[in-house]
Amino acid sequence: MATLEIKDLHVSVATDDGAKEILKGVDLTVRAGETHAIMGPNGSGKSTLSYAVAGHPKYEVTSGSVTLDGDDVLAMSVDERARAGLFLAMQYPVEVPGVSMSNFLRTAATAVRGEAPKLRTWVKEVKAAMTELEIDPAFAERSVNEGFSGGEKKRHEILQLALLSPKIAILDETDSGLDVDALRVVSDGVNRFKASGETGVLLITHYTRILRHITPDFVHVFAGGRIVESGGSELANVLESEGYVKYTGSQEAAGV
């Protein structure tokens, strides 16, 4: 059973005024079968955590450790992390002009699975996954994310989640910018991914509304670059009614 273990993680980002520490000692363990929600106000470092775990070059880990089933994630390149079973659904998926979605998906699946999927079953598999996410088949021939709406980009992130079936998925504000229908479609996709019970989910969000579709086992409040409180799903309800004021000293709603 997969386990992602983050211990005392400190992460800095380079700024014009030198390195600035964003994460100040994060401890978190996500096991297969568990869904963790990380909630926090803007600027608390939630996204930095996801990018640091995925290995974005902009973020420098200054101390601490991240392991996946005991293997040192921080020693791996970005692509090695993905092949080891980590997946990051990005808040702002990147456009790659001239590279078709179908070519991209097949190249990624080949890399992650270690061999090219058989063409016939692959076509069916992609088609089925697209249908479940209510994605128009015409998107397969479009360039990766190019000209996609915010909602279309998020659906395609979950499409990749479905096809690459990682051990641990980090969803970075996947709910942002989604209308009610899209939120349902995307949440259903995440729930199908969870259903096996063999995968772990780390859901990063500012708002509680996605948690009405995807039930977390644990809720963590993120503020000032670390986890300041942890609890069960009931903690989300508290945040919904009280906001983050307790943690930040300023009023910022978590509801909606």
Added chain:
Amino acid sequence: MTAAVEKSHSHGAVVPESSRAEWFTSFDVNAFEVPSGREEIWRFTPMKRLAGLHTGVEATGSATVVVDAPAEVTVETVERGDSRLGAAGTPADRVAAQAYSSFTAATVLTVAKETKASAPVLVTVTGPGAGQVAYGHLQVRAERFAEAVVVLDHRGSGVYADNVEFVLADGAKLTVVSIQDWADDAVHVTAQHARIGRDALLRHTVVTLGGDLVRVSPTAAFADKGGEVELNGLYFADAGQHFEHRTFVDHSQANCTSNVVYKGALQGNDAHTVWIGDVLIRAAAEGTQTYELNRNLLLTDGARADSVPNLEIETGEIAGAGHASATGRFDDEQLFYLQARGIPEDQARRLVVRGFFHELLMKIQVPEVRERLEAAIEAELEAVGV
């Protein structure tokens, strides 16, 4: 404009110092002064590497021209005095005039009126050999409503300057791919002139992959209304190579359309590319629609791309005119995104470069040529370990 400058707009224009309309042209080399390299049209070119083409070097050898054409296309080798020659345009710089003054025989290809060539015409031009100098001339004639695809394949060693003419009569449709895949020592300066008849269409694609110094100047002029021209270019410069492309679309007739898309990748020390995109919309050219775009991708440090769009507009009665130019490095966010999906870095880089050229490759309608270019791009990427 150089490295990492992003510019894209479709209003206004960059007005060059002297109007393209006033450029001097002549078939006679002696009518041009020997350029020093400081002139606007030569300032990017490393004159020392021109092997004397600009100072009157005489031919010491000859290029081999082999034409493989379907039966519908007439192939002739003609003497200098043939009255058809020079119909598509007049040399606008000294090297082009030198080539026009120096060639001994020209190749003329004619696609008869209302005929569609059943297969692409392949013209293979092999350079005169290392240390040798040659001049050449080629004319492609598409008569009324004729249709053909012509591939010019330049390869081999040596120094070669030539003029290539495309004469499109009314309603003709001509697709041209000019490939410069020279050996590392080669110097090639070519002026390609197109004269486009009423409602005729020219799709012209330049592909420059090899050579020490390659300078291609495609010029398109309209003989009558309703013509359309696409000038496409794809280049891949390695360490030390100088590839220069100077496009010029002369809109002197009403209701004509032009679209210029040039894209290049550069890698290695002193890889240098130049794109100059001149578009002139004369007062009579009402209803003109034109757009030009140049994009450069710097794959390594030490490479330099110059990109200069010039748009002159002498009438307000146009349908549209715009240009865009951008030169940048690899987008790290694209690499991160692809790698975050498990795709190894080298493969991710290749995907991005292939994607960069994809739009242009799709415009090349000759499958054999497209496949060869895809393979050539792969080989270029392989060479730098990208």
